[in-house]
Amino acid sequence: MRPLRAIWPQLAARLQANADYVDLFIGAFSHIETAADITFVDVANAISAFEAAAWRCTDTPFDRAVGSDGTLSADVLDSISPKVLRGAELFYGEAGCAGCHSGPFQTNLEFYAIAMPQIGPGKGDGSDGHDDFGRERVSGDESDRYKFRTPSLRQVAQTGPWGHDGAYDTLQAVVRHHLDPLTSLENYDTSQARLPSRSDLDAKDFVVHSDAERRGAIAAANQLSPVDLTEEKIGDLIEFLTVGLTDSSCVDLRADVPASVPSGLPLAD
Ligand code: HEC
Numbered sequence: 100m101r102p103l104r105a106i107w108p109q110l111a112a113r114l115q116a117n118a119d120y121v122d123l124f125i126g127a128f129s130h131i132e133t134a135a136d137i138t139f140v141d142v143a144n145a146i147s148a149f150e151a152a153a154w155r156c157t158d159t160p161f162d163r164a165v166g167s168d169g170t171l172s173a174d175v176l177d178s179i180s181p182k183v184l185r186g187a188e189l190f191y192g193e194a195g196c197a198g199c200h201s202g203p204f205q206t207n208l209e210f211y212a213i214a215m216p217q218i219g220p221g222k223g224d225g226s227d228g229h230d231d232f233g234r235e236r237v238s239g240d241e242s243d244r245y246k247f248r249t250p251s252l253r254q255v256a257q258t259g260p261w262g263h264d265g266a267y268d269t270l271q272a273v274v275r276h277h278l279d280p281l282t283s284l285e286n287y288d289t290s291q292a293r294l295p296s297r298s299d300l301d302a303k304d305f306v307v308h309s310d311a312e313r314r315g316a317i318a319a320a321n322q323l324s325p326v327d328l329t330e331e332k333i334g335d336l337i338e339f340l341t342v343g344l345t346d347s348s349c350v351d352l353r354a355d356v357p358a359s360v361p362s363g364l365p366l367a368d
Contacts, residue, residue, distance in 0.1 A: 107139035114142065119361035156254050156349035160342060161187075165203070179342065185332075186339025194326055194336055196277075205252035205344070210234040212245040212320035214280040216266040216287040217307040220300060229306040230313065231264070245320040254349060256341040260293050268293060274337055279325045281318050 114120040115134040124131045128141055160183060164175035171191070176184040190196045201207045210233070221229035222236065234243035247263045260266070261273035268291035276283040289305050307313050328336070356366060 111137050111139050111142065113362075117361055123361070153355055154349065154352070156346040158346045158348055159253070159344055161344050162346075176343065180338070182335050182338040183343045186335040186337070187343055189328070189332055189336050190339050194278075194328060194332075195324070196336075199249040200252055206249040208248065210243060210246035210248050211322050212317075213247075213277065213323040214245075214284045214317055214321040215247065215262045215264070215276070216284055217264060217313075217317060218266050218289070218292045218304055219264050219294060220303040221307065225307070225313070227306065229303055233263070245317050246322075252340060252344055254345055256345050257350060260291075265293060267291065270340060271333075271337060274333065274340070277323060277326070278328060278333070280321050280323045281325075284314060284318055284321075 114124070115137050121134045121137070124137050124141060124145075125133075127145060131137060131141065160176060160179045161171070164171045164187075166172055171187055173184055176187050190200075197205075199207055199209065199211060212233070217231060219231075222231040224230035224232040224236065232244050234246040234248075235241060237243075250263075255261075256270055259270065260268050261270060262276075266287065267273040267276060272283075272291065287308065289308065292304065294300070294304050358366075360366065
């Protein structure tokens with residue numbers, strides 16, 4: 100058994116030993132009749148069913164504006180605000196965002212190198228292990244170096260810090276990065292990085308970024324073309340991302356935290 104999976108029966112055994120969990124599992128799954136029937140797969144399915152139902156977050160202006168043919172209704176967006184409509188038009192037009200952030204989740208699920216600054220200790224790549232080669236780590240193909248999957252932009256105003264390594268501390272900054280990736284990489288302000296501080300880790304956080312050669316390699320891999328937008332248009336684009344893609348019922352999820360759990364473990368406030 101692979102090491103990770105070896106823990107599964109042990110986790111299932113803990114639940115099997117708790118009468119309250121056993122009752123909940125019997126109630127939720129028709130194939131579970133006794134404690135011994137509970138497996139880790141049931142646990143994973145229960146968690147994913149909860150996440151899919153509770154955190155779907157699809158009540159956004161964007162969702163209300165999408166018609167059955169997949170096009171956006173200008174009237175619906177305009178009724179929220181003309182700025183949101185202008186932002187959506189830019190996103191799907193002049194700003195070129197939908198070239199990658201397409202479809203109902205604003206992602207084509209493909210991988211691109213967009214010159215995101217590399218911060219943090221790295222993933223074990225490069226001569227000193229501080230690089231993160233991104234998609235190449237999975238594909239083994241050098242031409243995939245520094246490529247990362249286009250992320251969904253649903254609820255994006257709440258998902259900071261932004262970028263695969265959380266390099267940007269504001270949505271504004273990560274959007275501006277897209278408009279001029281190489282300048283943004285070169286002028287990246289490291290003071291915005293939100294990283295845990297510990298002396299041994301702190302020393303590794305900017306090893307890659309402060310190395311001109313490696314910054315050059317990240318720049319050379321870039322596939323994102325700059326776009327020249329006025330300040331007003333950048334404001335409109337951000338309005339679409341923040342207002343248009345936010346389900347306001349999903350901003351504060353504290354109501355989903357139960358008062359207690361059968362294990363008796365304490366819950367964070
Ligand atoms: C060439 C494909 C491509 C285009 C075009 C593109 N993006 Fe991205 N975008 C990406 C990729 C890939 C990432 C993740 C990169 C990473 O983390 O290294 C990303 C990340 C983001 C993020 C950060 C999301 C998060 O949760 O961290 C935002 C916001 C974003 N893009 C908005 C935009 C906007 C707005 C536009 C249009 C101006 C745009 N993108 C155009 C590929 C693209």
